[in-house]
Amino acid sequence: MTAPSTVPAPPTRGGRWIEHWDPEDETFWNETGEKVARRNLLFSVLSEHIGFSIWTVWSVLVLFMGPEYGLTPADKFFLVSMATLVGSLVRVPYTFAVALFGGRNWTIVSASMLLIPTVAAFIVMEPGTSYNTFLVCAMLAGVGGGNFASSMTNINAFFPLRKKGWALGLNAGGGNIGVPVAQLAGLAVIGASGGPRVLLGIYIPFIVIATVLCAVYMDNLSTMKNDTGAAKDAVKEGHTWIMSFLYIGTFGSFIGYSFAFGLVLQTQFGRTPLQAAYVTFIGPLLGSLIRPVGGWLADKYGGAKITLWNYVAMAAATAVIIVASMQKSLPLFTTAFIALFVLTGLGNGSTYKMIPGIFHAKALAKGLQGEEAAAYGRRLSGASMGLIGAVGALGGLGINLAFRQSFLSNGSGTGAFVVFLAFYAACFVVTWAVYLRRPASRIQASSATSEAKPQLNYAEV
Known part of the structure; x- marks a missing residue:
């Protein structure tokens, strides 16, 4: 006869609330926690x-x-820019919403809200509709961008530190794949000579199904409820804004290029809608699929190291794009652009892994240990993720506005890519200076055996 487990199953109350959650306890995690966490991650x-x-x-x-x-x-370009802008801004309240309403509860609300922009666009999508009406519909679609912030904040709390890179990478990568899936669906609709309403109509039943499944299978964590003070603390933390800057370089690039790639191919290289659609989904798809790999590499080698060298590769790919753009070489341009997409996905995974590592390191430097240090790290990293995601997504707005201005001024996107190259160089410098450079004073302090206070060391985050 098998002895009963000493670890209780997560107790719940009405509305699927879990009262006890301690993923850093390996016994709890192996016996009860992992199954629950994976189920919530899936939906x-x-x-x-x-x-x-x-x-x-x-x-x-x-x-x-x-x-x-x-x-x-x-x-x-302005239409897609406004969708990017709203999707960036709503990430801030979406982050707070998890603490106010619970992760499961807010997922149900945010999923159902996707019906608003989808149905609105379905109704008005036809020639003769005013530009301002299209603009409003594009802005309404921005609510879909907020789901990332609340989802990442929620899932961060479910997993132990040692698995956060993988879990957050999988959560974000699975979400990011929504970009190429929409583009593939668009390709299928165009290929079948269907109109935009067909594409929009496909998504309406899927939104309803997803809302119902989240209501049935997800859970709320009581440890996150009403902890709105965590967001205030995250705002005051300098690392929140440093990581926001770095995330502009990775996710801002990913989402900005996802919106702009097809338009660039159409405008600069004269591709037809069908020709552009055949190519545009490849970069976002590969960038999404590799995001968990970026998280896994960060778990193994350190997020700061992976992020640093990823920016070097992003700069190199951008330089090739500039050459291809100037030479009007479509094959080279497309190949380098897809490579850049892959690198943005890799960097998305590594930068997000850095966030919990940074705040855990700060907890250890404060003298906290064990579950106390883990709880401190989970609290601040969860709150900061939504803010970092919001600022990072604003990079997508900057990319689309830069393309718009570049095409208005020069008739090509070359000038915009020069600006992006300079920004990646700045991201490299910031990553090295803040998270990998070891000043002499820190080396001396860490080597002093008499030093009792833990030292901050971000090289392994």
């Missing part, structure tokens, strides 16, 4: 995946909008 990915699809669906819709819609390339 979090589903909701976030559809959210990303709705957020970025305008990158596909603008390909459908031919001359009969009366829109210039600058008009189209």
